[in-house]
Amino acid sequence: MAAYYKQGPPVMVVSSSNNQAVTNAIDSFGQVFKASENLFERRWLPEIESYGLYMASPFRLNGEAGKELKKKYHVVDPRGSEFPSKINTQEYVERAKPYFLKLFNSYFEQAESDIGKAESYIHKKLVAEIAKIQEPIKEYIEIEKLISELTAIFLPLNNESLSEAKERWLKEKDKKIGQYNMEINCSKEVIEINQGRKQQFG
Secondary structure, three states, X not given: OOOOOOOOOOOOOOOOOXXXXXXXXXXXXXXXXXXXXXHHHOOOOOOOOOOOOEEOOHHHHXXXXXXXXXXXXXXXXOOOOEHHHHHOOHHHHHHHHHHHHHXXXXXXXXXXXXXXXXXXXXXXXXXXXXXXXXXXXXXXXXXXXXXXXXXXXXXXXXXXXXXXXXXXHHHHHXXXXXXXXXXXXXXXXXXXXXXXXXXXXX
């Protein structure tokens, strides 16, 4: 729901006593792009090929092994450099804008050239889709509420039969109607008395 509320995405941390478990998790993130050709399931930013960021030790990033690691994963060292330092620049942002808009226009069949308007368009689509999902849930809750109310009314009490429970409910309803009618009649009498006083002293 982060996108719905226009917040940053949640961050999931995977840690282990060995590197293999961590890289397996990152590899599974990378498989998302290979499993589907759906444009909407791809990253709409250039040079980003995974949802995972490998926080490797300086030792792992040294030498030829480190170079191979950087080719395979998006890595960050303890100082916060490497991959983040490449994309957190104005130069990257300027390159990413047309790339994003190209995929946006292709998927939504638009001709937008403004990032802000494209973002608003996507957010409106998201809100509409969530509303569609929530609607049947709201209807289900209302139905459950109605069933509970009816059950409370007709559920046999003290081993009484369903017909006896129904008869009890009808009597209670008639009693309430009688009380309402009495209150209405009392109100009418008060109004008539007040009107009589007005005419008498008017």
